[in-house]
Amino acid sequence: MSRKYNIITYGCQMNEHDSENIAGLLESMGYEHCDDPYKADVTVINTCSVRENADKRFFGTLGQFKKIRKNDPNFVLAVCGCMPQQPRVVEEINKRFSWVDIVFGTQNISEFPDLLEERLRTGRRMRSIIDNNPDINEDDMKPVRMHRHKALVNITYGCNNFCTYCIVPYTRGREKSRPLSVICNEIKSLVPDGVIEVMLLGQNVDSYRDMAGNSFADLIRAVNDIDGIERIRFMTSHPKDISDDMIECFNTCPKLCHNIHLPVQSGSDRILKRMNRHYDRSQYLAIVDKLRSVCPDITISTDIIVGFPGENDEDFEETLDIAKKVRYDSAFTFIYSPREGTPAAKFEDQIPDSVCHERFDRLVDVMNSISYEKNQEYKGKIYEVIPEGISEKDAHTISGRTDGFKLVNFTSDKSPEKLMGRKVKVMITESKTFSLEGVEVSD
Ligand code: SF4
Incomplete structure (x- = not known):
């Protein structure tokens, strides 16, 4: 009987892609995926330390596996991702969670098969975490993709900001760019597999520069030339590094989706400075103007942190103001919560919870009403959508994305299997705050 694995993934698309790589390593060892982490032979928890209450949630999850191990001494529990990059977390795992067999870091993924084999052979607890590997080790990585027609592709690892x-800079190390030729070869190899859309991933894609001197704009142009790829997306941009050359790609590269995630974080220059973001609101607004003049239908999403230490009412009003000026299509809004080991966690002027929540609610109201208003513009129009799956809520509804990354739930008289992996035309019949509804109108 084949051995089974399951991976629990928290956090961002970087983590999702790491999990795809880990799945690939396990499958090359003969493991098969199973849906239930409590019934697997090996379960990997790929952690995130960015979100609020990350510690609590993580240790809570570990606790749930105590019984599984007690009933099955052969069960293997592995932990990876951003949490174990923090020494205090590893100390706590070692002290309180003896049933965690393997702990490995964000830069040790390729070692996982060896760690697992050693654990199975000797029964020893295995730990392998390095802080800042200057090399990129991608040997043997053959990711098991979560989506058949779209692929996540790393272009950089780590962050210098x-x-x-x-x-993140403490958990994923300094920034390293993969060579343009390696990235393009990876993407070319995905096309025969049915991939038509790629998401180029990096903590700050705009600072991409490989050893040959290729910039992010050069990379987009090269990917745009790959036959079979129909859509190019990227994540995440940093306003301090975005170049005119890159912005011009929205004009010159027809496969580049008209969508950008451009984190603003705050609308206050004073707070942006304390955040060490290296741009101010006028520079940010100038970038938005440039993007819209080159690409008038571009959709823009953002990240905003509310209640950063020292944020006063005036600072917060400036954040509301920039949100109204830009009129974002969507936003990820967060209440600031300190991350141990970061400079801001030591700032003395932390904002009381009640103030944070009041500001957060006001911001969410503004953002949601802008999203709703913007989505109304889609009603009655036809958009190209690439279907991604069946809606979670209704088996007769297909979900997909427009070029501008709008989520569209639509019906069709064709079978979903027939529509997957190709662009279909959808008439938008209803616009909600976070999604659009429609019907397929392709021939
Ligand atoms: S928020 Fe700043 S430090 Fe963190 S990953 Fe993004 S650019 Fe790097």
Whole structure:
């Protein structure tokens, strides 16, 4: 009987892609995926330390496996991702969670098969975490993709920016760019598999520069030339590094989707400075103007942190103001919560919870009403959508994305299997705050 694995993934698309790579490693060892983490032979928890209450949630999840191990001493529990990059977390795992067999870091993924084999052979607890590997080790990575027709492709690893609230540079090390030729070869190899859409991933894609001197704009142009690829997306941009050359790609690269995620974080220059973001509101607004003049129908989403230490009413009003000026299509809004080991966690002027929540609610109201208003513009029009799956709520509804990354739930008289992996035309019949509804009108 084949051995089974399951991976529990928290966090961002970087983590999702790491999990795809880990799945690939396990499958090359002969493991098969199973849906239930409690019934697997090996379960991997791929953690995130960015979200609020990450510690509590993570240790809570670990606790749930105590009984599984007690009933089955052969069960293997592995932990990876951003949490174990923090020494205090590993110490706590070692002290309180003896049933965690393997712990490995964000830069040790390729070692996982060896760690697992060693654990199975010797029964020893295995730990392998490095802080800042200057090399990129991608040997043997053959990801098992979550989506058949779209693929996540790393272009950089790590981050050099040290925003004062962020743990990522400490958990993922310094930035390293993969060579353009390696990225393009990977993407070319995905096409025969049915991939038509790629998401180029990096903590700050705009600072991409490989050893040959290729920039992010060069990379987009090269991917645009790959036959079989129909859509190119990327995530995440940093306003301080976005170049005119990159913005021009929206004009010159027809496969580049008209969509950008451009985190603003705050509308206050004072707070942006404390966050170490290296741009101010006028520079940010100038970038938005440039994007819209090159690509008038571009959709823009953002990240905003509310209640950063020292944020006063005036600062917050400036955030509301920039949100209204830009009129984002969507936003991820967060209440600031300190991450141990980051500079902002030591700032003395932390904002009381009640103030944070009041500001957060006001911001969400503004963002949602803008999203709703913007989505009304789609009603009655026809858009190209690439279907991604069946709606979770209704088996007769297909979900997909427009070029501008709008989520569309639509019906069709064709079978979903017939529509997957190709662009279909959808008439939008209803616009909601977070999604659109429609009917397929392709021939
Ligand atoms: S750019 Fe800033 S927020 Fe983004 S990963 Fe790097 S340090 Fe974190």
